[in-house]
Amino acid sequence: MNRHDPSGVLKTTAASLALVDHILELEGATMGELVEATDLAKSTVHAHLKTLAEYGYVVNVDNEYHLGAKFCHLGDYVRTRKDYYRVAQETVSWLDSESSMDADFAVEEHGRIVSLYGDLEFANSPRFLIDGSPFHVHTTCSGKAIIAEYPETRVREIIDRWGLPAATDDSITTEEELFAELATVREQGYAENSSEAVEGFWAIGKAVKSPRGEVYGSLNLSGPAYVIDEETRATQVELLERAAERFEQGVAELYRTQADEANEA
Amino acid sequence: MNRHDPSGVLKTTAASLALVDHILELEGATMGELVEATDLAKSTVHAHLKTLAEYGYVVNVDNEYHLGAKFCHLGDYVRTRKDYYRVAQETVSWLDSESSMDADFAVEEHGRIVSLYGDLEFANSPRFLIDGSPFHVHTTCSGKAIIAEYPETRVREIIDRWGLPAATDDSITTEEELFAELATVREQGYAENSSEAVEGFWAIGKAVKSPRGEVYGSLNLSGPAYVIDEETRATQVELLERAAERFEQGVAELYRTQADEANEA
DNA sequence: GCAGTCGGTTCCGGACAGTCGAACGTTTAT
DNA sequence: ATAAACGTTCGACTGTCCGGAACCGACTGC
Numbered sequence: 001m002n003r004h005d006p007s008g009v010l011k012t013t014a015a016s017l018a019l020v021d022h023i024l025e026l027e028g029a030t031m032g033e034l035v036e037a038t039d040l041a042k043s044t045v046h047a048h049l050k051t052l053a054e055y056g057y058v059v060n061v062d063n064e065y066h067l068g069a070k071f072c073h074l075g076d077y078v079r080t081r082k083d084y085y086r087v088a089q090e091t092v093s094w095l096d097s098e099s100s101m102d103a104d105f106a107v108e109e110h111g112r113i114v115s116l117y118g119d120l121e122f123a124n125s126p127r128f129l130i131d132g133s134p135f136h137v138h139t140t141c142s143g144k145a146i147i148a149e150y151p152e153t154r155v156r157e158i159i160d161r162w163g164l165p166a167a168t169d170d171s172i173t174t175e176e177e178l179f180a181e182l183a184t185v186r187e188q189g190y191a192e193n194s195s196e197a198v199e200g201f202w203a204i205g206k207a208v209k210s211p212r213g214e215v216y217g218s219l220n221l222s223g224p225a226y227v228i229d230e231e232t233r234a235t236q237v238e239l240l241e242r243a244a245e246r247f248e249q250g251v252a253e254l255y256r257t258q259a260d261e262a263n264e265a
Numbered sequence: 266m267n268r269h270d271p272s273g274v275l276k277t278t279a280a281s282l283a284l285v286d287h288i289l290e291l292e293g294a295t296m297g298e299l300v301e302a303t304d305l306a307k308s309t310v311h312a313h314l315k316t317l318a319e320y321g322y323v324v325n326v327d328n329e330y331h332l333g334a335k336f337c338h339l340g341d342y343v344r345t346r347k348d349y350y351r352v353a354q355e356t357v358s359w360l361d362s363e364s365s366m367d368a369d370f371a372v373e374e375h376g377r378i379v380s381l382y383g384d385l386e387f388a389n390s391p392r393f394l395i396d397g398s399p400f401h402v403h404t405t406c407s408g409k410a411i412i413a414e415y416p417e418t419r420v421r422e423i424i425d426r427w428g429l430p431a432a433t434d435d436s437i438t439t440e441e442e443l444f445a446e447l448a449t450v451r452e453q454g455y456a457e458n459s460s461e462a463v464e465g466f467w468a469i470g471k472a473v474k475s476p477r478g479e480v481y482g483s484l485n486l487s488g489p490a491y492v493i494d495e496e497t498r499a500t501q502v503e504l505l506e507r508a509a510e511r512f513e514q515g516v517a518e519l520y521r522t523q524a525d526e527a528n529e530a
Numbered sequence: 531g532c533a534g535t536c537g538g539t540t541c542c543g544g545a546c547a548g549t550c551g552a553a554c555g556t557t558t559a560t
Numbered sequence: 561a562t563a564a565a566c567g568t569t570c571g572a573c574t575g576t577c578c579g580g581a582a583c584c585g586a587c588t589g590c
Contacts, residue, residue, distance in 0.1 A: 012578095013277055015577095016275065017317075017320045031536085031537060047275050050273050067346075069381065074285075075339065081293070109321065305549080
């Protein structure tokens with residue numbers, strides 16, 4: 001695990017959460033495997049698992065521990081908490097139906113990229129994650145599109161914390177490459193990825209922002225690389241840009257109606 | 266919180282997880298509110314939050330702590346982990362498009378009901394949850410449909426642990442009522458709910474099982490009660506039954522292809 | 531049938547680490 | 561300017577988490 005500054009974190013809670021990460025990585029694990037993976041005593045692992053199970057975060061089926069459905073519940077809550085979630089959801093499904101590729105909407109949090117709306121299998125698949133967390137910002141077009149809008153200091157904080165590990169042979173691995181890429185993204189208005197996150201996959205992403213310039217996240221299109229020629233590329237980029245406009249207009253409208261309701265009261 | 270047997274659970278981890286529940290209940294909370302809610306020292310709460318934040322489970326925006334996007338990531342993983350998830354997803358979207366009501370698919374875990382596929386806002390909305398967990402089995406038609414298939418001992422275990430608290434004036438609150446209701450469910454093949462979970466809402470649910478009789482979960486239709494007359498009622502029930510068949514056939518087919526692939530290897 | 535393995539569970543003593551309270555720097559509101 | 565609230569740090573006490581060993585049950589295969 002790649003934790004940067006363990007000062008002040010509670011070791012017990014951290015051990016419990018690390019177990020969750022291990023179960024995720026192993027895609028379900030037996031107690032022996034967890035003892036192996038964590039270097040803890042069996043009784044200790046047992047206590048942690050019992051606690052996690054008590055709260056619904058872990059279930060035991062057929063002598064294997066798995067993550068519990070509570071994560072679905074809490075995940076849905078997180079999704080619907082954002083006031084723009086309906087707009088994002090609608091935009092993604094529009095983009096998905098118009099395009100021949102897979103659409104999704106992703107956000108940056110704690111320097112990592114999480115897909116909020118889109119095909120379940122695509123973005124958050126367990127196969128693609130590195131440690132407990134999903135994609136790094138520098139390997140995904142979503143990440144590049146988003147941090148291209150950030151001030152340099154914030155970008156440096158993120159790469160200080162997580163580094164620039166390669167996901168494929170085509171991944172960006174140096175600061176110079178990354179900052180050059182971000183300049184390109186700013187110039188052309190969207191980010192592009194060819195096999196940088198997943199071998200054989202091509203993707204484009206565009207950041208969406210509030211009128212005040214805050215970045216909400218990134219709209220993305222992705223699919224197998226072999227279908228991409230110049231013509232389809234151009235149409236996909238145009239679709240993406242129209243979707244971004246759609247989203248930003250939708251959010252602006254949302255805020256207008258919210259302000260109206262506030263005035264009525 | 267309604268924890269039944271706290272022996273053997275790690276108090277530190279439990280305190281951290283309880284904080285997550287509190288943040289959920291308060292729909293985002295400031296540190297002061299969390300100190301108030303937990304009766305812990307400010308520095309203690311701080312340590313827990315820092316640990317949770319380190320692992321991405323909590324974020325701080327504008328002096329308010331919220332649940333992190335990691336829950337979305339893990340939730341999606343849990344959803345896709347089940348081998349029948351594609352079938353369930355497809356069935357729900359079919360049912361949703363055919364019906365005039367909202368469709369979803371829910372499972373029972375640790376004696377509570379969680380909606381896995383369906384409209385985000387409907388089933389897992391923070392407004393509807395009691396404590397950290399979502400619906401009780403006895404207030405939802407999904408729950409009743411599922412536990413109607415369980416042996417009596419298992420049903421008793423669940424009500425021993427969680428009790429039979431009322432969600433509305435129409436909720437079931439006694440064991441006799443519940444077991445009578447479960448007999449009715451078994452007889453007619455589906456469960457029905459009128460304002461028992463949410464005031465003014467009507468819903469029906471049907472359990473889906475494997476050929477060996479294991480319960481996967483429950484397919485459900487729900488919507489406002491005022492649209493329901495005898496005719497629409499009959500059509501919705503028929504739709505639900507067709508959907509259940511669709512699901513079980515889809516899963517059977519899935520197992521057949523899995524077996525074929527195993528034979529090839 | 532029995533021996534061996536693996537998972538789940540319990541118990542206890544010692545050492546580690548979580549808890550508390552107080553204090554300080556900062557920001558926001560009155 | 562004052563107050564209040566949040567975030568953060570520090571050190572000392574004490575509670576509790578950790579490890580080890582042992583036991584039970586289920587399953588496996590000689």
